[in-house]
Amino acid sequence: MLSRNLTNFRRTLLVGIVVITTAANTSPMWWGLALGQVTFALLILTIGSYLFEVAFYSIRSRNE
């Protein structure tokens, strides 16, 4: 259940990254940079949630 939720969460984030990066590159200078900063946060969230999930399940399977 947790895994499915996290995967859905990351799917949304990935769509967000693609959309915002596209928007950033079609925006004026400072807007582009600001949107880029937002994408950075999304990227960290995506990778972070993936690593969390992998760590969580590997610990659980080891305990079992």
Added chain:
Amino acid sequence: MSKRFAIGLTALFIGLTVIYFRQAIFAPIDTWMIRYQGSDIYIYCIGAYERLGMLKDGFLPLGDYWIPRGGGYPATLQELLLTPAHLLLLGTYAITNSFTLAFKILYPLFYLTTLFTAYWYGTTILKGKTSSSNARYGAVILAVTYAFCMFGVNTLEQLVFISAPPLILLTLIFLEKTIKESRPLYIVLTSVFLLSVYLTQLYPAYFLTVFIGLRLLLTWKREALQSALKGGLIFLLIAAPVFIPQILNMPSQEVKDVLATQTAALALLPGLLFYKGDPMAFLSEASVAYLGIATLALALIPTILHRKLKWRRTYIFYLLVALASIIFALGQYSPINFALLVQKYLPLSFFLRAPGRAMVIGYLALSVCAALGFTILIDYIKPKYRTLTTLAIVLIIFTDLTIGYEPPSMSPPLPQNEAYEFLREQPGDFRTVEMPSIYPQMAMSNIHTNHDILSTYSWAFGYFDPLQAFANQYNNYLDLTATEQETAFYGIKYILVNTDPNYYSRLASAITYYNSPKLEQVVPVADYLDTSKDYRLVYDKGGYAVYENLLYQGTVFPSISYNWTDSNTLEIEAYDEEPQTIFISQSYTEGWIAKVNGVQTPIHEVNFIQSIEVPAGDNHIVIHYERYESSLLNFLAFHLTALLIILLLLYPKWKRYTLPILLTYGVGLIIFSLTVYPYSTPLYHSALTYLGIALTIGALIYILLRRRLKWT
């Protein structure tokens, strides 16, 4: 690989390279492939030019570019012919006789090599993780993503950086092969390619070493670790003569501080990873690190479709490497200043003043993630459409990464100008002050006039204290009042003043960026020189004026006859009834040795230049840059040792003779460097001595350890 696939792949790679370099290739030959007027590219040119000149004189060009004209620059072995990229530039320039053409040949060549080696690396990693045809498609994605990443365009002015990616990839390919099967050939090739990266540039070498360490930790296979240890030992043994003098000649604390403060300017803003704006608008150094929408999407796909993946461990490893590189590259703009931590606590890392360059590994790791992601996606496509899909994705990635950022072409900072022709024709040795002079211009004027040009841009002196102090002393040469004597003291015969308004308007942005004097600052200098009694106007045309310093007597003074025997040797004939002091207007630096009538005499420093005390009567003085010979011997010893070790490793029959051979060779080197050595070099400058010591101690430790193991 089928013949059809090979032809298609080659056509694709060549096609993409030509499209990428189109602006540069189809521009006039004498245009430069740079984004901004101030570029390090010219510094490589002057290095190659000097070396080639020395080769023509019958000398092996082992000196750095300030040495021949008596500048005295602390050469490191890395700056010498050992650097693969320098050697290539020298060779291409020797054939084409044009630097712009040489770069237009070399750069596309480096890109093509990167594409093919990245493809090879891709197939090496993806082997066994997916079907062989899918692995090939993944490798194509990796190649295109890595070759056309922003790293190249950010370091367009850095010849050595552009040449690093193929060498990095070759090191990693043979590392992977060693991990799978530890054959001596693979071990040797890994260490040789690692060495070539190390000789190319310290940044990629540093990041690559860390990457290799992590890769081995991930594997944790006994044989792999053992062979890596062997490879590492071979690397250290061969690299010792380069490495040890370099550590011992580390820059002073002051220079380290300069390097540390510059870090602030050369990190990346996180936003620039996702936004392809004009970097000059945000930061001082060109640094867009755009990762690419298509690349990012592909690289993150395994985080969504990750269940039942066989290669999840590999993916997580590359994802973590990419993340760590990005965090490092962001420096002070990152939530954790990882770069500062590394710089502070890891040995020999203080030189990493541009954390953004960690992206050389960051992009590679991300490209591997994208390739892995693509191999998942391609499974959803019907086999007969897979080639077409890959091609479409390649084109999307290529357009996404490169559009608007192709290597441009730009005309040189200085057009063919008669004032420089005038200076070129003047006899004798002298220096010229060029005013104004944006950073790269000095290098090109040097080549053009064939004489030392001193620039207002002191950074160009490469942190070499005397010349930098010299520039500061003159307040960037703008404050020339009451300094005619000093100007002559520093060997300056001519001052070139440029008041051509076209120059200032054409180079306005570069003048601002490099804080070069503006027209209104230069005009008063010309007015002053016009009225000064000690200066004579010798050339005046089209806004360019050349003034001669009437107090200039020559490189050696007071008025004495002298002669440059070769670029590294100065002979002086001096006669006086009383003992006297001779001044030589070249920077005081270690490595110069003076002999008065065959007796070695100390050289003193007077206001950063050299002076010698000579006795009364007739004197024959020889001043020689003795590091010339030491670098020549080091160069030969370095290659001989590498060859010896490689041969011993590759021929198992010789194995039992290995230790006696290395021991004899090591002892021989020590005896040679201590007795036959032509000049009394300080020990730490002689890499030869170190090589001998390293080999001898290494062999002895090995013998002792083996005996001890036998007893127990």
